[in-house]
Amino acid sequence: MEKKKKKKSHFPIRLNLLFFSVFLLFSILILRLGFVQIVYGENFKRELERKEDITIHNPVPRGKMFDSNFKVIVDNVPKRAITYTNMGASQKEMLDTAEKLAKLIVKNTDKMTERDKKDLWILKNPEKAEAKITKKETELFKAKKLKDSDLYKLKIERITPEELSQLSAEDLEMWAIYLKFSSGYKFTQQIVKNEDVTPEEFAIVSENLQSMPGVDTTTDWERSYAFNQTLKSILGNVTKTEEGLPADRLDYFLSRGYNRNDRVGKSQLELQYEDVLHGYKSKVKTITDKEGNVVETEVVSDGKRGKDLVLTVDMDLQIAIEKIIEEELWGLKQTPNTSLLDRAYVVLMDPKSGAVLTMAGKRIVKNSETGQLEMQDDALGTITTTYNVGSAVKGATILTGFKQGVIKPGTRINDTGIKIADTPLKKSYSYLGTLNDVDALKLSSNVYMFHTAIRIGKGNYQYDKPLGLAPNTFEIIRNSFASFGLGSRTGIDLPNESSGLKGPSRLPGHLMDLVIGQYDTYSPMQLAQYISTIANGGKRMKPHIVKEIREPIDDTDEPGPVFQEIQPTVLNTIDAEPGWMDRVHQGFKKVFQEPGGTAYKRFQGVSYSPAGKTGTAEAFYDGPERPRFGKEPPPVMNLSLVTYAPSSNPEVAMAVIVPWAYQGTTDNGANFRIGRRVMDTYFEMKKN
Incomplete structure (x- = not known):
């Protein structure tokens, strides 16, 4: 039988070589990985644990504020600062660093509380502190009837003033620094010192940063005001480093990427425009070792300071008008019956755009230390305080009468005083004859307004008889007044604006008071919006104090490109034929x-052709001196003035309110004294 032939392999020699090579390479790789894992594994693990990659957000300066002529009003002043960022250090590590830093800088300890000092004493004297706990208290602690916090409280209570006095100035400085360290959140930069940091302190700390993990030197800033207190109450304030984010808006700011110790606008323009003023923080990526030492830093983003605001206010005009108010207030205080006079307000507005050209207020206050009277800025009072303004509102009364169809152009009414049952005789300041609507405004007839109100309420007037009025009469008139800005918020771009007070009564006599401005209260800004609405032909413009938002340009006082221009806004148009x-x-x-x-x-004789209305209101005093009068303060006279000019093509509208201008019957003309000088000054400055 023939032997079977030997079968040949189906795999070529080259393919076998390839498989062998792959096998060999994988074997080498496995051996290498095993070698690395066994021999160098611990080293790599330690290296990985040694480094931590952290991104820190550093604050940037806020945007500036300019006046309408691009003069800087609010700026940022650079300050040397020493900071600390907690990279996860233990208490002991922070204490060691604080002790080192205390030897290099002078740290104010005035704000340290007695409790802070007692905590430090316990830290420095653990054995003496422990000795203050009795054996009985120790047994109670072991029996779990007292907690650690109970024992600590007992130690605190038993520290004597003599023991506290043993703490050295160096101890207190170290502890003040440590308290700053520990008050910050992890990976959040905390200001340790930014007041009176000397060049020497800044330099020596910078030289020793490697030995103080988390400590850094940087440039901080604070707000500066080129015009001191002028318009300060409108510009607003920024929180201090110690305050950080306001507690009532904490969640709002945290959700927008703020740190808890960031400074933010807390009032007025600084608050209203926080979103554009705060800027974009710089981002620094920091790599640290396990001990918190900085191994490497990398700037991710330089950040950008906040955008700038250009205001509608001309500071030269603002200063001139404030000077007028101050001079006239001091002068009026020298005249009889002005013991309660302490304030005055002026608002100038462009009636066509709503741009606020000036909002000025001054108040005389008594210095609590010296007892002397001094002048204080109260520009904010133009939107937050409200008063009876008197006959200045009669333009709105006439137009409400027209709208309701109860009077029409040319309607004539006799100015004889009216008597409603159970109400005193109500009349004008003197008998003015039979008047039409135009002359009723010219001569300021009260009676014309009374009859207009009675007709709006569908009342049937008979001398000394009850006057039945429709139940919604007050609402009709108030809603109409609100369309001019009286008794409603104007919408100005500032927070906390007051809408005024509405009297609660529905008696006919109080309706008469309402239509001559002696019942509800209005703010100076509402009065300015009202006269602007009439001046421009019926458009209620939204007042605004910011004209533009501009991109910032560093290292210059020049405004940058326009980011946003605030456009005029018509809130409503008066429904008038x-x-x-x-x-x-x-x-x-x-x-x-x-x-x-x-x-x-x-x-x-003035050249600028003014038009407008005067106002006098008998009101009850409710100012700072009210407590000394008991329940019934004396009646006082509020004076007001609204005007616009030129009458044919108005470019400026003005409202003046002088609350509690005088007592008695002798008018001191405070509204005219201030108003005439303000309008003269406006047109003179415009000409020059």
Whole structure:
């Protein structure tokens, strides 16, 4: 039998070589990985544990504020600062670092509390502190009837003043620094010292950073005000480093990437425009070792300071008007019956755009230390305080009458005083005859307004008889007044604006008071919005104090490119037929430019063609001196003035309120004294 032939392999020699090579390479790789794992594994593990990659967000300066002519109002002043960032250090490590830093800088300890000092004493004297606990208390602790916190409280209570006095100044400085260290959150930069950091301190700390993990030197900033207190109450304030984020808005800011110790706007413009003023933080990636020492730093982003605000206010005009108010207030205080006079307000507005050209307020206060009277800025009072303003509102009363169809242009009403049952006789300051709507404004007839209100309420007037009124009469008139800005918030770009007080009564006599401005209260800004609405023909413009938002340019006081321009906003338009507004314009012009007008003598001969209305309101005093009068403070007279000019094409509208201008019957003309000088100054400065 023949032997079977031997079968040949189906795999070529080259393929076998390839498989062998792959096998050999994998074997080498496995051996190498095993070698690395066994021989160098612990080293690599330690190296990995040694480094920690952290991104720290550093704050940047806020945006600046300019006036309408690009003069810097609010700026940032650089300050040397020493900071600490907790990279996860233990208490002992922070104490060691604080002790080193205390030897290099002077740290103020005035804000340390007695409790802070007692905590330090226990830390420095653990054995003496332990000795303050009795055996009985120790047994109670072992029996779990007392807790650690109970024992610590007992130690604190038993530390004597003599023992506290043993703490050295160096101990206190170290502890003050440690308290700063421990008050910050992990990976959040904390200001240790930014007041009075000397060049020597800054230099020596910078030289020793490697030995003080977490400590750094940087440039901080604080707000500076080029015009001191001028407009300060409107510009607002920024929180201090110690304050950080306001507690009532903590979640809001944290959700937007703020750190808890960031400084933010806490009032007025700083608060209102926080989103654009705060800027974009710089980002620094820091790699540290296990001990917290910085191994490497890398700037991820340089950050960018906040955007700048350009205001509508001309600071030269603002200063000039504040000076007028101050001079007139001091002068008026020298006249009789002005013991309660302590404030005055002026608002100038562009009636076509709502731009606030000036918002000025001054208040006389008594210095608590010296007892002397001094002048204080109260520009904020133009939106937060409200008063009875008197006849200045009569333009709104006439237009409400037109709208309700109870009077029409040319309607004539006899100025004889009216008597409603159970209500005192109500009349004008003197008998003015039979008047039409225009002359009722010129001569400031109260009676014309009373009859207009009665007709709006569908009342049937008979001498000394009850006056039945429709139940919604007050609402009709107030809603109409609100369309001019009276009794409603103006919408100005500032927080905490007051809407004013509405009287609760529905008696007919109080309705009469309402339509002549002696019942509800209005702010100076509301009065300015009201007169602007009439001046521009019926558009209620939203007041705004910010004109533009601009991109920042570093190292210059020049404003950058426009980021956003604040456009004029019409809140509503008065529902008026053609000719109605003209009647009010005629009446307001006669007030200032025709003999017999209530402002004619005070503005006679001026070149800028003013129009407007005067106001006098008998009110009850509710100022700071009220407590000494008991339950019934004396009646006082509030004076107001609203005007615009030129009457044919208004470019400026003004509201003046002087609360509690005088007591008695002798008018001191405070509204005219201030208002005339303000309008003269505006047009003179414009010309120059």
